[in-house]
Amino acid sequence: MNEPMSHYDIETLSAFADGELNAVIAARIERHLAECSVCRDSLRGVRELVAAAHALPRDIAAPAEAWDAVRTRVGRVARVARGSPAASRRHTGSWWRSGWMAAAAAIVLVAGTAVLMPRTAGKAKATKVGRPAPVVVSPVAVANVDRSYSATLSELRESLESQRHALSPSTVRIVERSLATIDTAIAEARSALASDPANQALVEILSAHYERKVELLQRATELSSSF
Amino acid sequence: MTARLELVPDDRDGERALARLASSGDEAAFAQLYRAHSSRVFALCLRMSGSRQRASELMQDVFVHVWERLGTWRGDSALSSWIYRLTVNLVLSNGRGEQRRQTHETAENAMDEGTEHRSSRPERSEGSELGVARPASVHERIDLERAIAKLPNGARTVFVLHDVEGYQHAEIATMTGTAEGTCRAQLHRARKLLMEALGER
Numbered sequence: 001m002n003e004p005m006s007h008y009d010i011e012t013l014s015a016f017a018d019g020e021l022n023a024v025i026a027a028r029i030e031r032h033l034a035e036c037s038v039c040r041d042s043l044r045g046v047r048e049l050v051a052a053a054h055a056l057p058r059d060i061a062a063p064a065e066a067w068d069a070v071r072t073r074v075g076r077v078a079r080v081a082r083g084s085p086a087a088s089r090r091h092t093g094s095w096w097r098s099g100w101m102a103a104a105a106a107i108v109l110v111a112g113t114a115v116l117m118p119r120t121a122g123k124a125k126a127t128k129v130g131r132p133a134p135v136v137v138s139p140v141a142v143a144n145v146d147r148s149y150s151a152t153l154s155e156l157r158e159s160l161e162s163q164r165h166a167l168s169p170s171t172v173r174i175v176e177r178s179l180a181t182i183d184t185a186i187a188e189a190r191s192a193l194a195s196d197p198a199n200q201a202l203v204e205i206l207s208a209h210y211e212r213k214v215e216l217l218q219r220a221t222e223l224s225s226s227f
Numbered sequence: 228m229t230a231r232l233e234l235v236p237d238d239r240d241g242e243r244a245l246a247r248l249a250s251s252g253d254e255a256a257f258a259q260l261y262r263a264h265s266s267r268v269f270a271l272c273l274r275m276s277g278s279r280q281r282a283s284e285l286m287q288d289v290f291v292h293v294w295e296r297l298g299t300w301r302g303d304s305a306l307s308s309w310i311y312r313l314t315v316n317l318v319l320s321n322g323r324g325e326q327r328r329q330t331h332e333t334a335e336n337a338m339d340e341g342t343e344h345r346s347s348r349p350e351r352s353e354g355s356e357l358g359v360a361r362p363a364s365v366h367e368r369i370d371l372e373r374a375i376a377k378l379p380n381g382a383r384t385v386f387v388l389h390d391v392e393g394y395q396h397a398e399i400a401t402m403t404g405t406a407e408g409t410c411r412a413q414l415h416r417a418r419k420l421l422m423e424a425l426g427e428r
Binding site for chain 1: 254257258261265266267268269270273283286287290291294367368371372375386390391393411412414415416418419421422425
């Protein structure tokens with residue numbers, strides 16, 4: 001038997017192997033294969049390739065350091081997502097919740113309300129309407145919260161300082177001005193709390209100011225990181 | 228808090244419980260999910276991206292997404308399927324518009340750096356009827372991995388998803404946003420290029 005002079009290309013034989021060709025063409029190829037050892041070899045090659053691909057291991061061990069990177073990034077995302085009350089509720093008891101997250105939780109416990117909601121004194125007062133039984137505020141707890149925020153804010157401050165070169169001078173000015181405004185508000189709230197340490201509304205106001213500061217520093221840091 | 232749950236294949240209740248724990252911020256539970264799925268996710272990222280470094284970055288993205296969206300998994304499908312589909316979608320979305328990246332390191336590094344290949348057989352089986360089940364040697368496997376890594380993006384994506392992962396053309400077309408016919412053409416082109424690279428023709 002004489003071997004044919006022309007051969008089917010691999011793509012066509014691959015489609016044939018997958019059963020994609022119509023009956024007429026498939027029959028023609030089958031007739032050709034009966035006479036052509038070259039195309040039979042090619043078809044066998046296609047089938048062996050598919051079998052080999054299918055037999056490849058599904059698992060390849062990830063780099064050992066990848067878990068630490070994932071862990072770090074999840075922690076960072078958690079902080080950004082913290083602004084979302086839903087996210088905060090969903091991710092309670094998290095390992096990444098250190099520093100200011102713990103502080104925020106402490107304030108929630110102390111003040112008996114969500115600290116992320118009030119952004120201004122007026123709003124903070126408004127949220128008090130219709131609230132359940134008042135909670136007695138412990139001055140010691142407030143002081144602890146104050147310290148916890150301080151550490152976190154210092155950390156964020158350092159982070160921003162190390163990256164401030166990436167921000168334009170005008171942006172830096174705006175950030176600094178905003179921080180100064182918030183610092184003034186924090187000072188006023190703390191001063192008021194010193195006179196009236198059991199005032200729940202003041203705790204809320206203070207916590208709201210701290211939150212704004214954390215948020216501002218975070219956004220500024222993220223902004224500088226994105227350049 | 229330490230998760231004491233053991234992840235057993237096809238244990239949907241166990242998966243739900245573990246996912247619930249991880250979703251609520253339990254590190255041990257999340258670590259357990261990572262341990263259970265990272266090697267498969269990494270393999271997918273590695274083969275689809277063609278780069279070990281890129282695969283590591285993509286895998287991190289995947290698990291951050293898993294953590295963010297774990298609460299949306301309802302348990303209708305296996306958690307593994309949900310994670311792997313998320314992986315494919317994320318790799319594809321990252322790959323769109325991106326120039327082809329360096330590929331030479333892929334399988335070469337995966338093997339040469341002592342990367343461990345583990346349990347291999349999938350739940351999907353389509354496609355296996357095509358070939359004669361011939362056990363490939365380690366060298367043949369390495370050659371194949373290298374050749375896959377060097378394929379053009381489109382051809383590599385379809386080949387990995389169809390011939391390695393066992394997805395159907397219709398699924399791949401949906402995931403990649405291309406026509407089914409285009410997927411088929413890419414697959415046949417990929418096989419041709421691989422056979423040429425492996426010296427089959």
